[in-house]
Amino acid sequence: MAEYSELSVLIVDPNPGMRGSLHNMLNQCEITRIEYAVGSGTAIRQLTKKQFDIVLCEYDLGNGNENSGQDGQQLLEDLRHHRLIPAWTIFIMITSEGVYSRVIGAVELAPTDYVLKPFTVDALLQRIRRAVERREVFWPVYQQVAAGNIRKAIAGCKDGEQTNARYAADYARLRAELLVSIDDLAEAEFVYQAILLTRPTAWAKLGLARCQFGLGKLVEAQQTLTDLLQHHTTFMAAYDLLARTLQALGQQQSAKKVLEDAVEISPHMVRRLRHLGEVAFATGDVGAAERAFKQVVNKARYSEFRDPEDHVKLVKTLVRKGDAHQAGGVIRDMERSLRSNANTDTCRAIAAGMVQEMAGNLTAAATELTMAVNNIANTRGLSSGLKLDLIQSCLNVKLDQQASSVMLDLMNDDDSGVSMDDAVDVFEKAGRHDLAQGMGEQIRMQVGELLAHAAEKSKQGDLRAAVDTLNAGLRKAPANMALLPAAASAILKQLDDMGWEAPLAEQAVYLLERMRKIDAHHPALDALMAQYHHTQRKYGIATSA
Secondary structure (H helix, E strand, O other): OOHHHHOEEEEOOHHHHHHHHHHHHHHHHHOOOEEEOOOHHHHHHHHHHOOOEEEEEEOOOOOOOHOOOOOHHHHHHHHHHHOOOOOOOOOEEEEEEHHHHHHHHOOOOOOOEEEEOOOOOOHHHHHHHHHHHHHHHHHHHHHHHHHHOOHHHHHHHHHHHHOHHHHHHHHHHHHHHHHHOOOOHHHHHHHHHHHHHHHOOOHHHOOOOOOOHHHOOOHHHHHHHHHHHHHOOOOOOHHHHHHHHHHOOHHHHHHHHHHHHHHHHHHOOOOHHHHHHHHHOOOOOHHHHHHHHHHHHHEEEHOOOOOHHHHHHHHHHHHHHHOOOHHHHHHHHHHOOOOOOOOHHHHHHHHHHHHHHOOHHHHHHHHHHHHHHHHHOOOOOOOHHHHHHHHHHHHHHOOOOHHHHHHHHHHHOOOOOOOOHHHHHHHOOOOOHHHHHHHHHHHHHHHHHHHHHHHHHOOOOOOHHHHHHHHHHHHHHOOOOOOOHHHHHHHHHHHHHHHOOOHHHHHEEEHHHHHHHHHHOOOHHHHHHHHHHHHHHHOOOOOOO
């Protein structure tokens, strides 16, 4: 067993006797590089500092006490969500048979394997051997991922599908996931569809639905997810995606019902409870929103990733309810328990501004909100939703300059998800046509600069850079009728000059269809369609228009 002597293991278990027993078992397998964590917080701190080959984690990290912190599944969710363990870390959950039968159907993110108590050294070694053998097969691909060579990793997966029949489905799954990670959703969709032709697995249907959702095929995504849940009623991630899909379709009440059903099955996942609170608030169900956000604040208390924004959402709900007393208590709890968080001061000021506004103390509210705006530069990772709430609060107390400043920062942040059109819409809905006009002028200037930059890149022969520039613009202004035809034209020129690429061609079709929906009589539309069909014929993709 010398091949295991170099493996490093983190044992996560609150019971010193069990930690000692596992240590002895691992020693019998020639594994000696062993460290310990007594709970989720300790484990996260250790995994933040270094990587381990194997994590052996007890499911019941509270020794039977539900209110003592996270369980092993919640820890795994945090580790994966915050990317503290790479795909090649072996995570083995240790649990009793009764717990296993209860959680196996509703797990959010599956561990590498389970070991059921009581177990022998041989049983543990069998699980480790199986996991290590699988990791060795995929190691070349994992190395390419670690080096950032995602395209090479994808090619390695494709080769593996052909040469290793035993792991062909696993290679296909990893290939699809890597394609999604680089936003090549059209190709990933094709891979998932091919998998489903031979093996109708739940994970492949979920992957297909994620691609459909990302590509804007919302009705298809809804149908795929509905069918999946009919056959796999405890596949929890499907509920989450179905809720987001229904929201995108404008069906907020249906989305709320889906999330309520999911929470009934699996009540401990903080991100789902947070989503339920947000949807409930949007539908006007203040009671459901309050219950959900209170659970979020309470359950997240045991997580290393507590977020003061959760307190703000609860305050916002209590303000809507008219309960200033409870809202004040939530703010005090935020100040007391999240002192070390870089975002707490800003979140406290936003929440306090809401409470002051509710009480009619507009001067005090303006003071708090100005403090929040001035402090944004010192924060890390504040959500776009919170910043939009701050903008709305600023508008309510006539802090126009502060509202415009935060909005411009959001518009110019590529990761915010807030488009230029969204920005104008916020001010229009607030009855501030003057600010909307000013924002519109800013947008026209930025679009003009993007078009000029793309034209210069195209003139220099750098067609890919021109397309990238225009795509970046479309992410901020997806319905802009200056950017849409320019982006479609640049993509078609790249296809014509540099060769046919199916994902790029699909994007061109999407842009042309978007143009048609916005303005079916746009003067450039017919010429662009003709150019598309000409390039199809040139590369033998189609023989007629």
